[in-house]
Amino acid sequence: MYEVKTEGRKRRKSRKGGKLRTAGRILGKVALAPFRLGKAVILRPRMVMAAGLVGGVLYVGTPHVGWDYQCNHPTRGGQPCLSVSYCAYYGFQGRRVTFPDYGEPCRLIGFVPVDWEKLGADVRELVMSYVREL
Secondary structure: OOOOOOOOOOOOOOOOOHHHHHHHHHHHHHHHHHHHHHHHHHOOHHHHHHHHHHHHHHHOOEEEEEEEEEEOOOOOOOOOOOOEEEEEEEEOOEEEEEOOOOOOOOOOEEEEOOOHHHHHHHHHHHHHHHHHHO
16 A cells, blocks of 8 residues: 655754753753742732732731730829830731830730741641541
């Protein structure tokens, strides 16, 4: 019926420089990978917003609303408390107590740094509860 005959094949072009040049090209791509990732983040607005939000939480903390405080001295009717011994805030991390410097009042809205020790303990407890169920 049909007869297929191969007369030749295309020769593969050899790259100049050999193994050393190939290794240099691979190392160059690896070295430039962070810059490509940075360019991808900058060109995508949602990624920039997410990175800014995560950076803000790590650097500044999470927002909390001031709820409870204790004055260092007794106040008379209508006078504000100008020096407090502690401020209790409620927010994303639950109830957090801070101790401001002497003479500083409590703020209505404050940014409290993330408590990594409590977060780690909560994660450990969650993992152990899953392990017990298995």
